[in-house]
Amino acid sequence: MILKADQIAKRLVPSEEDIDPLxxxxxxxxxxxxxxxxASVDLRLGTWFLTLRQARLTHxxxxxxxxxxxxxxxxxxxxxxxxxxxxxxxxxxxxLGVTLEWVRMAGDLAGYVIGKSSWGRRGLIIATATGVHPxxxxxxxxxxxxxxxxxxxxxxxxxxxxxxxHDVKSETKTLSASCFVGRRKPTLGRIVIDELAQKLSExxx
Amino acid sequence: MLPLQHAxxxxxxxxxxINRLRESEFPYEQSKGALALIQxxxxxxxxxxxxLTDENDIDTVINECGMTVTFLYDNLPFLGFILRSTNIRxxxxxxxxxLRLARxxxxxxxxxxxxxxxDYSPFIYGGIxxxxxxxxxxxxxxxxxxxxxxxxxxxxxxxxxxxxxxxKDIFATEIREKILSEIKAxxxxxxxxxxxxxxxxxxxxxxxxxxxxxxxxDWAINQAEEExxxxxxxxxxxxxxxxxxxxxxxxxxxxxxxxxxxxxxRRVADMKEAATTMGVATPQSYEQCFIxxxxxxxxxxxxxxxxxxxxxxxxxSIRSQLIEKARTLILNSGFIPRSNEIIKNIVGRxxxxxxxxxxxxxxxxxxxxxxxxxxxxxxxxxxxxEMKDTTLKELILKTIEVYEIEERTxxxx
Numbered sequence: 001m002i003l004k005a006d007q008i009a010k011r012l013v014p015s016e017e018d019i020d021p022l023x024x025x026x027x028x029x030x031x032x033x034x035x036x037x038x039a040s041v042d043l044r045l046g047t048w049f050l051t052l053r054q055a056r057l058t059h060x061x062x063x064x065x066x067x068x069x070x071x072x073x074x075x076x077x078x079x080x081x082x083x084x085x086x087x088x089x090x091x092x093x094x095x096l097g098v099t100l101e102w103v104r105m106a107g108d109l110a111g112y113v114i115g116k117s118s119w120g121r122r123g124l125i126i127a128t129a130t131g132v133h134p135x136x137x138x139x140x141x142x143x144x145x146x147x148x149x150x151x152x153x154x155x156x157x158x159x160x161x162x163x164x165x166h167d168v169k170s171e172t173k174t175l176s177a178s179c180f181v182g183r184r185k186p187t188l189g190r191i192v193i194d195e196l197a198q199k200l201s202e203x204x205x
Numbered sequence: 206m207l208p209l210q211h212a213x214x215x216x217x218x219x220x221x222x223i224n225r226l227r228e229s230e231f232p233y234e235q236s237k238g239a240l241a242l243i244q245x246x247x248x249x250x251x252x253x254x255x256x257l258t259d260e261n262d263i264d265t266v267i268n269e270c271g272m273t274v275t276f277l278y279d280n281l282p283f284l285g286f287i288l289r290s291t292n293i294r295x296x297x298x299x300x301x302x303x304l305r306l307a308r309x310x311x312x313x314x315x316x317x318x319x320x321x322x323x324d325y326s327p328f329i330y331g332g333i334x335x336x337x338x339x340x341x342x343x344x345x346x347x348x349x350x351x352x353x354x355x356x357x358x359x360x361x362x363x364x365x366x367x368x369x370x371x372x373k374d375i376f377a378t379e380i381r382e383k384i385l386s387e388i389k390a391x392x393x394x395x396x397x398x399x400x401x402x403x404x405x406x407x408x409x410x411x412x413x414x415x416x417x418x419x420x421x422x423d424w425a426i427n428q429a430e431e432e433x434x435x436x437x438x439x440x441x442x443x444x445x446x447x448x449x450x451x452x453x454x455x456x457x458x459x460x461x462x463x464x465x466x467x468x469x470x471r472r473v474a475d476m477k478e479a480a481t482t483m484g485v486a487t488p489q490s491y492e493q494c495f496i497x498x499x500x501x502x503x504x505x506x507x508x509x510x511x512x513x514x515x516x517x518x519x520x521x522s523i524r525s526q527l528i529e530k531a532r533t534l535i536l537n538s539g540f541i542p543r544s545n546e547i548i549k550n551i552v553g554r555x556x557x558x559x560x561x562x563x564x565x566x567x568x569x570x571x572x573x574x575x576x577x578x579x580x581x582x583x584x585x586x587x588x589x590x591e592m593k594d595t596t597l598k599e600l601i602l603k604t605i606e607v608y609e610i611e612e613r614t615x616x617x618x
Contacts, residue, residue: 023559026607047297047606078293080232083613100610102603104559137558139603182558182589182596184603 002166003109005036011106011165022165023104023137040114040162044100046139047156048185049079049087051095076188086153089124089146096186097142100157104137111165113140119160123148126161134168141186209257212270216251219277220244226284229291233300235316236290239336243280246335250276276335283333286341290320296350298606302567303358305612306441307340310538311365314338319358321349327453329361332368340365348453352601353574355567356442356449363434366534372433373426375530376523380425383519384418385409391511398508420464424516427465429527432472432520436479436531443485443543445571447476448579455494462498464513467520469495475521479528488579543568551604552576558589558596560604562611570608574601 003011009030014021028041052060053075060075076096081087089095105111110133115126125145132140142161146152154160193201223244231237250273257266304317315338322328322343330341342361348354367373388395389405396403399417407414438446457469466472473495477487501510536542547565551573554561564570577583577597584590 021557023557025560025562025603026610027562079230080293080297082232082297083609102560104557138599182592182599184599184606 002039002164004039005041006034008041008165009033011109020106020108021104022106022109023102024163025102026100028101038162040164042116042159043103043113043140043161043163045142045154045156045158045160046098046100046184047081047083048098049081049095050076050186050188051079053077078185081156083156086155089144089152089154091123091146091149091151094143094145096188097144097154097160098184098186099140099142099161102137102139102184103132103163105132105134105165107134108168108170109165110134110168111163113142113161113163115161116159122152123150124152124154132163134170136181138181138183139185141189208270209254209266212273213251213254215277216247216254216273219281220247220251222284223247226288229288231291232295232297235304235339236287236318238316239283239318239339239341240287243283243335246276246280280335283330283336283341286320286322286330286343287318289322289346290318292321292349294321294346294349295319296352296355296602296605298602298609299352299355299567301609302605302612303355306540306567307362307365309540310362310441310535311340311369315340315365317342319344319349321346325453327354327357327361329364331365345453350598350602352571352598352605353445353578354449354453356438356446356571357453359438359441359446360434360450362441363437363531364430366437366531367430367433370530370534372430372530376429376526377426379523379526380429380519381422383522384421384425384515387515387518388418394511398511418512418515421512421515421519424464424513425519428467428516428520429523431466432475432524433527433531435472435476436528437535439476439479439485440483440531440535441540442568443480443483443572444488445568445575447480447485447488447491448575449571450476451488451491451494456496457498460498462500464516467517468497468500470497471517471521475524478524479531482528483532541566543572548573548576554604555597555600556583558584558587558600560600560607562607564604564608564611566608567605570601570604 008022009028011022012024012027012033013030024041024043033041057075079087087095087097099113103111110131113127113130113132115124119126123146125143125147127143130140130143140163144154223240226240227237253269254273257269300317300319303319304315307317308315316336318339318341320341320343323346324343325345327345328343330343331339333339333341340362342358344354344357385408388408392405395417399414401413403411403414408418409415435446435450438450442449454469462468467475470492473492477491479485480487501513503510543566547563547569551561551564551570555573555577561570561573564573574597578594584593584596589596
């Protein structure tokens with residue numbers, strides 16, 4: 001069941017005994033959230049961005065068993081845009097951003113990040129229903145793309161996306177330990193080539 | 206005239222470099238502002254050079270060219286510093302909270318640049334003629350995004366406090382008198398090392414005699430300043446300063462000791478005394494973490510050793526006053542001292558792997574970070590324990606950013 005804003009607000013004010021709370025920092029305005037009729041909570045744009053170093057890249061190879069997170073980092077450039085400054089997202093360009101909020105998803109909750117329609121109508125596409133798994137904790141990496149015709153100026157602190165949260169049936173309460181966890185900057189992450197994919201990627205004589 | 210042509214070209218190259226640097230991604234305006242100030246001075250030098258012709262007196266030309274060389278020589282390192290301040294290896298979240306802290310202590314017109322430097326020892330540039338009001342703090346590049354070492358910036362700010370409050374003038378007389386009384390008490394030793402037809406009455410008037418003990422006086426003043434800066438660091442950051450100091454410097458180097466610092470074990474013992482005076486707990490077995498550096502050789506460097514012992518004795522004699530001066534200056538600056546209750550709350554949040562809110566200052570956040578780092582049981586029950594160092598630094602930097610957001614929105618909340 002998807003949590004309505006007042007339910008999210010309730011979960012954001014946990015009792016002191018709650019050892020596995022839902023946390024969003026900086027905390028949204030709880031009173032406004034309680035009154036909101038939506039079924040999501042708005043998240044803001046953070047200060048860190050990641051772009052690919054196109055001049056160094058011939059292509060991104062994902063079907064390479066040696067591809068690692070570190071390799072990806074070699075081809076990415078980090079940008080810091082302080083509060084008050086703008087990042088100009090040009091038409092057909094793609095950048096990774098990050099939410100200003102650090103989100104800790106409780107073990108019995110999961111979520112989806114969806115763009116805000118007000119941005120979408122102006123050509124700014126934010127993520128493609130990024131999943132936020134139970135036990136995740138960190139800032140959420142956002143995939144930002146300008147599919148419009150006009151450059152868009154985005155500023156840290158603006159409301160950029162919305163987080164839908166729903167409950168999950170689960171017995172476990174461990175935090176996730178993926179490479180996306182516990183980060184304040186956008187993360188490319190690792191494309192895991194499992195055994196089956198590896199075997200299928202090999203050419204036969 | 207060749208020197209004049211060269212001088213003009215040199216300044217133009219310098220200005221071209223500034224123009225390239227202006228295209229950097231500046232994380233805060235004060236780096237850019239510093240660049241603009243240096244540019245203005247460089248342009249004035251170029252105007253002066255352009256105003257000269259072959260008809261000018263050769264001495265005038267040489268003098269003007271010489272001044273521009275000095276300007277370029279002095280200011281090029283600052284361009285490098287400003288460039289490195291824009292590097293994304295820096296923990297930019299720390300900047301505004303540290304600027305607020307600097308302004309609370311040094312005055313509202315303080316301007317700050319923090320950079321990641323290729324020097325393992327943190328350092329400060331202050332009192333730069335071209336950059337009035339600027340304090341430039343350099344932190345070692347591999348640690349520049351490590352918020353746990355930010356308390357060492359407290360030491361560097363201490364140098365500006367020392368200058369602002371004219372501490373050298375305050376303590377110089379006492380240091381001088383202590384050195385003179387020590388020489389008189391060790392008169393035979395002194396006259397063997399510095400033979401001459403001197404009496405102790407000549408010590409303060411005879412030019413030769415003055416020169417014999419002048420290095421001891423300079424070293425003692427420098428030692429007093431460095432110790433004062435440690436005490437400022439402790440007054441601002443408490444335990445976190447002691448931890449950061451040990452992280453970067455313990456056990457110490459095996460080289461000959463620098464004379465403008467007390468030797469390491471005394472320095473640490475003095476820091477411990479300052480900590481006790483200020484109600485700061487010294488980590489267990491703290492002094493045992495450090496070793497002394499090599500003293501001058503008894504046989505071949507007897508004069509140096511004698512002078513250094515004078516400096517050590519003189520700076521040590523004002524230790525309590527230095528501690529008190531640092532304590533009261535920070536107390537009277539309106540700086541809000543750290544709170545054990547808030548630190549505990551922050552640690553509690555870190556245990557949940559979330560940044561903290563309502564932290565009320567850098568000192569609380571950094572102390573909480575050190576508590577969590579030093580607690581071996583921290584996160585042991587979670588699957589994050591292997592990523593503890595990285596995750597903790599991320600949490601601390603995010604908490605610092607949240608603190609900055611709270612400060613910016615405090616009035617409107």
